[in-house]
Amino acid sequence: MQPPLENESSVLGFTLSGLNETMENRYVFFSLTALFYPLMVLCNLIVIFTIISQNTLHEPMYVFICNLCINTLYGTAGFYPKFMYDLLADDHVISYVGCMIQIFVIYSSVLCDLSTLTVMAYDRYVAICRPLEYHAIMTNQRVLEWIIFCWMTPFFCMSVLIVLTARLTLCGSTIEKLYCEIWAVAKLSCFSTTLNNVFGYIVIMGYFGHAVLIYCSYIQLIRMCIKSIEVRHKFMQTCVPHLLSLFIVAIALFFDVLYSRYGSKNVPQGVRNFMALEFLLITPILNPLIYGLNLSTIRQHVIRLFSKKQVGISE
Numbered sequence: 001m002q003p004p005l006e007n008e009s010s011v012l013g014f015t016l017s018g019l020n021e022t023m024e025n026r027y028v029f030f031s032l033t034a035l036f037y038p039l040m041v042l043c044n045l046i047v048i049f050t051i052i053s054q055n056t057l058h059e060p061m062y063v064f065i066c067n068l069c070i071n072t073l074y075g076t077a078g079f080y081p082k083f084m085y086d087l088l089a090d091d092h093v094i095s096y097v098g099c100m101i102q103i104f105v106i107y108s109s110v111l112c113d114l115s116t117l118t119v120m121a122y123d124r125y126v127a128i129c130r131p132l133e134y135h136a137i138m139t140n141q142r143v144l145e146w147i148i149f150c151w152m153t154p155f156f157c158m159s160v161l162i163v164l165t166a167r168l169t170l171c172g173s174t175i176e177k178l179y180c181e182i183w184a185v186a187k188l189s190c191f192s193t194t195l196n197n198v199f200g201y202i203v204i205m206g207y208f209g210h211a212v213l214i215y216c217s218y219i220q221l222i223r224m225c226i227k228s229i230e231v232r233h234k235f236m237q238t239c240v241p242h243l244l245s246l247f248i249v250a251i252a253l254f255f256d257v258l259y260s261r262y263g264s265k266n267v268p269q270g271v272r273n274f275m276a277l278e279f280l281l282i283t284p285i286l287n288p289l290i291y292g293l294n295l296s297t298i299r300q301h302v303i304r305l306f307s308k309k310q311v312g313i314s315e
Contacts, residue, residue, distance in 0.1 A: 011096060012095065012096055013093050013094060013095045013098075013173065014094050014173050014175050015091075015093050015174045015175070016086065016177065016180070017092070017175065017176050017177075018176060018179075018272070018273055018276065019086060019087070019092055019178060020092075027087075030087040030088060033080065033083065033084050033087065034084065036285070037076070037084070040072075040285045041073060043285060043289060044070075044072050044284070044287070045069075046288065047066070047069045047288045047298065047302075048066050048069045049305075050298060050301050050302050050305060051065065051066040051298070052066065053305075054301050056301075057298065057301065061123055062298070063147070064119060064123060064146075064147075065120075065291050067116050067147055067150060068113065068117075068120075068245070068291075071109055071112045071150075072109075072113075072288075074105065074109055075106055075108075075109025075112075075113075075284070076109075076280060076284050077105070078102050078105030078179075079102070079179050080280075082098075082102065082179070083178060098180075099175075099185065100162050100165070100166065102179055103185070104158045104159070106179065106180075106181075106280070107158055108155055108157075108158040109154075110154075110249070110253055111157060111203075111207065112150050112154045113249050114210055114249065115149065115154065115210065117245060117246045117249065118210040118213055118214055119146045119150060120242050121213065121214040121217040121246075122213065122217055123138060124217065124221065125217040125218075125220055126138060128234055128239075129221065129224050157203045161182055161199060162182075164196045165186060165196060168185075168186065168189040168191070168193065169189065169190045169191060170185070170189060170190065171190040172188040173188070174188075175188075177272075177276050178273055181276075182200075211250075214246065218239075218243070222235075237295070238295065241290045241291055241295065244286075244290055245283070245287055245290055245291075248282055248283050249279060249283055252283060253279055255278060256275060256276060
């Protein structure tokens with residue numbers, strides 16, 4: 001029988017050490033965050049409100065964009081309030097339960113982003129490659145089913161990972177990031193995390209399948225673009241923003257996972273923080289701007305919406 005480890009303990013909370021080397025500039029970071037976070041929330045709310053309030057935008061593509069923005073608000077709410085509090089606090093601690101909730105919210109949001117972008121790729125494939133069948137395939141019931149899929153699959157995956165992590169006996173309580181992260185907690189385990197790793201790789205492979213579906217959709221779309229100038233115009237208008245969003249999310253998630261699993265402590269703290277924050281910093285503000293400014297239908301409705309408000313105020 002293996003003797004118990006001397007430093008084995010019941011961890012009730014964690015210390016987040018990601019801010020330790022940047023606390024001298026914490027008021028600058030707090031001011032920037034206090035400006036950025038409300039702006040990001042406002043941009044996403046404008047797109048959400050515009051799509052919901054305009055009947056002409058109640059089409060599958062716009063519903064998926066709305067879902068993308070709602071998910072952004074959900075995911076960033078799991079990080080920014082706590083981050084802003086930590087910038088003003090001397091001790092950067094989080095309870096065990098709070099840490100598990102933060103992990104669940106942030107990473108289920110990232111997975112929901114990937115699922116939403118995947119169904120958006122299929123939607124664009126049907127709209128451009130099979131236009132006559134579009135309304136028969138993309139029914140309201142089908143769209144609702146896919147929205148549920150986009151949320152329930154990440155919720156299931158993260159619930160299992162949280163349960164597997166909660167069973168671990170931890171021998172440490174310091175997480176070297178700005179927020180709680182599933183692999184960082186698993187690294188504190190006193191014993192083997194093989195089961196966590198196996199399920200983690202299953203999740204990664206499942207979402208790699210999403211990437212394959214996106215790839216297949218765009219191969220067909222590019223073939224259609226070569227044959228038709230009209231299709232090429234539609235592709236540039238609706239698919240390029242989608243590809244840009246997908247590229248940003250994929251790169252940000254890739255660097256986060258890569259660093260979390262194989263990162264070196266020799267990397268400067270500022271670089272590590274940027275890698276950790278990329279998908280919480282860049283994607284949330286770019287998505288509403290990409291779709292709100294690039295898609296003429298949404299842009300026109302937003303301009304009209306604000307024009308009506310200005311007229312109402314002047315009267």
